[in-house]
Amino acid sequence: MSASVENQSPQQPKNKKKSRKRALLLLTGIFIIVGVAYLIYWFLVLRHHQETDDAYVAGNQVQIMSQVSGSVTSVNFDNTDFVRKGDVLLTLDPTDAEQAFERSKTALANSVRQTHQLLINSKQYQANIALRKTELSKAQNDLKRREVLGSVDAIGREELQHSRDAVESAKASLEVAAQQYNANQAMVLNTPLDKQPAIQQSAAQMRDAWLALQRTKVVAPLDGFVSRRSVQVGAQISSGTSLMALVTANHIWIDANFKETQLANMRIGQTATVVSDMYGDNVVYKGKVAGLDMGTGSAFSLLPAQNATGNWIKVVQRLPVRIEIDAQQVADHPLRIGLSALVKVDTTNLDGLVLANTVRKDPLYETNALTLDLAPVNQLIADVIQANAG
Numbered sequence: 025m026s027a028s029v030e031n032q033s034p035q036q037p038k039n040k041k042k043s044r045k046r047a048l049l050l051l052t053g054i055f056i057i058v059g060v061a062y063l064i065y066w067f068l069v070l071r072h073h074q075e076t077d078d079a080y081v082a083g084n085q086v087q088i089m090s091q092v093s094g095s096v097t098s099v100n101f102d103n104t105d106f107v108r109k110g111d112v113l114l115t116l117d118p119t120d121a122e123q124a125f126e127r128s129k130t131a132l133a134n135s136v137r138q139t140h141q142l143l144i145n146s147k148q149y150q151a152n153i154a155l156r157k158t159e160l161s162k163a164q165n166d167l168k169r170r171e172v173l174g175s176v177d178a179i180g181r182e183e184l185q186h187s188r189d190a191v192e193s194a195k196a197s198l199e200v201a202a203q204q205y206n207a208n209q210a211m212v213l214n215t216p217l218d219k220q221p222a223i224q225q226s227a228a229q230m231r232d233a234w235l236a237l238q239r240t241k242v243v244a245p246l247d248g249f250v251s252r253r254s255v256q257v258g259a260q261i262s263s264g265t266s267l268m269a270l271v272t273a274n275h276i277w278i279d280a281n282f283k284e285t286q287l288a289n290m291r292i293g294q295t296a297t298v299v300s301d302m303y304g305d306n307v308v309y310k311g312k313v314a315g316l317d318m319g320t321g322s323a324f325s326l327l328p329a330q331n332a333t334g335n336w337i338k339v340v341q342r343l344p345v346r347i348e349i350d351a352q353q354v355a356d357h358p359l360r361i362g363l364s365a366l367v368k369v370d371t372t373n374l375d376g377l378v379l380a381n382t383v384r385k386d387p388l389y390e391t392n393a394l395t396l397d398l399a400p401v402n403q404l405i406a407d408v409i410q411a412n413a414g
Contacts, residue, residue, distance in 0.1 A: 072289075072370060072371050072372040073368050073369065073370055073371065074282060074286040074287075074289075074290065074368070074369045074371055075366070075367065075368045075369075076280055076281060076282050076283070076286070076366075076367055077364070077365075077366045077367075078280070078281040078282075078342060079278050079279065079280035079281065079298070079347075079364070079365045079366065079367040080278070080279055080362055080363065080364060080365065081276060081277075081278060081300065081359045081360060081361055081362060081363040081365060082276070082277055082278065082279045082346075082361060083271060083272060083273075083275060083276045083277065083361045084271065084272050084275060084389070085251070085269045085270075085271055085361070086245060086246065086248065086269060086270040086271075086272075087266050087269055088113060088242065088244075088245075088266070088267045088268045088269065088270060089263070089264055089265060089266055089267060090116065090239070090242050090261055090262075090263055090264075090265060090267065091239045091242075091263055092116065092121070092236050092239045092240060092263055093116075093260075093261065093262045093263055094116030094117050094118075094120065094121070094240060094260075094261065095116060095117040095258065095259070095260050095261075096114055096115075096116060096117075096255055096256065096257055096258060096259045096260075096261060097115050097116060097117050097257065098114060098115045098257065099113075099114045099253070099255060099256070099257055100112055100113055100114060100115075101113055101250045101253075101268075102250060102253060103250055103251055103252070103253050104249060104250065104251075105249065105250045106247075106248075106249055106250075107244045107247070107248060107249075107250060107270065108244065108247055109244055109245065109246050109247050109391065109393045110243055110244060110393045111243060111244045112241045112242070112243055113242050113243065113244055113250075113267075113268065114241075114242050114255060114267065115240060115241050115242070116240040116241075116242070116261075117240070118237060118240045121233070121236045121237040121240050122237060124233045124236065124237075125230070125233040125234055125236075125237050127233070128226070128229050128230040128232070128233040128234075129230060129404075129408055131226050131229065131230075132223070132226040132227060132229075132230050132405065132408050132409070133408055133411070133412045134226075135222045135223050135225070135226040136217070136223055136226075136408065136409050136412040136413055137412050138222065139217060139220045139222050139223055140217060140412070140413055143217065146205065149201065149204050149205035150205060152201045152204070152205075153198065153201045153202055153205060155201075156194065156197045156198035156200075156201045157198060159194045159197065159198075160191070160194035160195055160197075160198050162194075163187070163190040163191040163193075163194040164191055164194075166187050166190065167187040167188055167190070167191050170183065170187045171187075217409065217413055218406075218409050223409065227405045227409075230401065230404070230405055230408075231398060231401050231402075231405070234400075234401040234404070235396060235401075238396055242267070243393055243394065244270060244393065245270070245391040245393045245394055246270065246272060246391050246393070247272065247274075248270035248271050248272045248273070249270065249271050249272075249273060250268055250269075250270060251268070251269045251270070251271050252268060252269045253267070253268040254266065254267060254268065255267040255268060271361060273354075273358055274351060274354065274355065275351075276349065276354050276359050276361075277314065277346055277347060277348050277349065278298055278311065278346070278347040278349060278365055278367060279344045279345070279346060279347075280296075280344070280345045280346075280347055280365075280367040280369075281321070281342040281343065281344055281345070282342060282343060282345055282369075283340050283341075283342055284320075284340060284341050284342070284343060285340065287316065287343060287345075289371040289374060290313060290316065290345065290369060290371055290378075291313065291371070291373070291374055291375070291376030291377060291378060292313055292314065292315055292316075292376045292377045292378070292379075292380060293312055293313060293373075293375075293376040293377075294312060294313045294369055294370055294371055294372075294373060294376060295310070295311070295312055295369075295370045295373075296310075296311040296312060296313060296347050296367055296368060296369045296370065297309065297310065297311070297367070297368045298310075298311050298347060298349055298365050298366070298367050299365060299366045300359060300363055300364070300365045300366075301363060301364040301365065301366075302359065302360070302363050303357055307353070307357045309349045309350060309353050309354070309357075310349065310350045310353065311347045311348055311349040311350065311367075312347070312348055313345060313346070313347060313369060313376070314346040314347065314348040315345075315346050315379075315380055316343060316344075316345050316346075316378070316379070317343055317344040317345070317346070319343075320341040320342060320343050320344075321341075321342060321344065322341060345369075347367055347369075
């Protein structure tokens with residue numbers, strides 16, 4: 025038996041070496057296959073995709089400001105509240121505006137009466153002209169009779185001169201009356217009462233006062249959610265003061281900050297996928313490249329870098345790229361401004377534009393909630409004019 029054991033012992037190391045060699049060859053082959061597969065996948069797929077996690081949700085933040093000054097009497101909504109277009113967000117004390125409106129009504133009534141007086145004066149001046157013409161005709165007739173009597177020395181020269189002076193005086197009086205009428209006509213012309221400039225000016229001031237009164241109610245210009253409310257009841261605010269913000273939930277996009285080395289093949293219209301940190305891989309948003317910004321963040325910063333002074337260290341810059349995402353997906357899975365996201369852009373299709381070359385014809389955003397109907401105040405103006413026109 026000792027002889028058989030001695031014959032088997034040299035074969036064991038050989039078998040181990042062969043098995044180890046086969047394992048190494050197999051492992052090497054697997055690595056080569058994986059490497060070749062990854063190389064093919066990179067060449068066909070990965071090199072046409074650009075990815076960044078420096079991406080954030082963006083949207084419209086509509087700043088709510090008052091158009092008039094006043095004291096806040098009520099605040100109707102708070103942060104996170106949903107509001108509809110036209111809802112009254114807050115109200116100001118209307119006392120001052122109401123008093124100004126009443127003063128404007130009184131000023132309009134006064135203008136109507138003064139202008140109406142000018143129209144009446146025109147008739148008075150016309151009557152005065154007729155009177156002066158009669159006086160001139162009488163003086164001329166008296167002068168003719170006295171000239172006949174003077175030719176035969178029936179009257180003295182002094183009396184004849186008085187008659188001539190009376191004619192000249194009557195002519196002057198007629199000229200004064202005519203100029204008074206012309207001056208008055210220059211003020212009124214043939215314009216109707218309600219179209220007179222003084223009345224139009226007072227009516228415009230009344231409209232301004234009415235608008236100021238209506239604007240003591242600050243309304244929402246669009247549907248959205250209240251955020252960053254800073255106004256409090258009792259606060260004295262001035263026009264232009266930021267009171268709160270409204271954020272729309274239906275128009276959301278992604279600002280993806282790609283490195284400048286990733287932008288060579290990026291075009292408008294290329295497809296993209298967006299994964300937000302809020303929902304994770306459970307929700308993959310579909311999107312497309314809407315446009316590339318015209319400057320990096322550092323170029324538009326408050327204190328841009330001055331690379332021409334002092335020591336310089338090159339830093340790879342990032343350019344904001346706007347990604348529009350599917351509106352229905354946003355409605356199903358709402359996002360919030362400022363949330364982080366992972367963006368991948370497929371740059372295979374290079375048919376799109378690098379920069380947009382078309383001009384937008386229709387307004388991107390618009391609202392009629394702040395437009396007031398002037399029909400009520402116009403009716404009030406008409407009533408004031410009619411009541412004071414005589």
